[in-house]
Amino acid sequence: MPYETYKLLHVVGLLLLFLGMGGQLLGADSERGRAPRGTAILHAVGLLVMLVGGFGMMARLGIQWPWPGWLIAKRGVWLTIGALPVVVRRQLIPHGLAWLVAVVLGGLAAWLAISKPF
Numbered sequence: 001m002p003y004e005t006y007k008l009l010h011v012v013g014l015l016l017l018f019l020g021m022g023g024q025l026l027g028a029d030s031e032r033g034r035a036p037r038g039t040a041i042l043h044a045v046g047l048l049v050m051l052v053g054g055f056g057m058m059a060r061l062g063i064q065w066p067w068p069g070w071l072i073a074k075r076g077v078w079l080t081i082g083a084l085p086v087v088v089r090r091q092l093i094p095h096g097l098a099w100l101v102a103v104v105l106g107g108l109a110a111w112l113a114i115s116k117p118f
């Protein structure tokens with residue numbers, strides 16, 4: 001598959017991830033304290049599709065180990081965003097803060113990919 005297709009997968013995965021995460025954060029704040037199961041599935045599928053797109057782009061760009069700093073940092077962001085709904089459900093951080101954390105992490109990962117600062 002060409003680089004552009006992997007990039008499209010990466011961006012579609014990102015959309016699914018944030019759609020699911022929005023639902024998860026809303027659900028965690030609801031009376032039931034839980035979000036509909038579909039939001040967890042969207043979140044998980046988004047994480048996976050992003051990863052497939054990311055690995056595919058790495059292959060097309062010829063990125064091999066040792067990975068550049070910006071890519072390792074993006075992995076860290078991906079893992080943190082992946083764990084965020086669980087962190088909120090366990091009330092380890094306040095709900096309101098979780099929304100801000102999600103947006104800042106997403107913006108950070110996009111900036112890392114676009115600017116490649118290190």
Ligand code: HEM
Nearest residue numbers: 014051054055057058074075077078081106109110113114
């Ligand atoms: C939540 C976490 C992530 C977000 C928000 C994110 C976002 C983005 C965005 C917006 C781009 C396009 C940048 C551009 O147009 O130049 C991009 C590119 C890329 N991402 Fe991610 N990404 C994330 C996680 C990952 C992960 C986990 C990997 C590795 C498996 C990865 C690998 C890449 C690669 C290789 C590129 C292409 C860079 C280039 O074309 O020079 N990303 N990412």
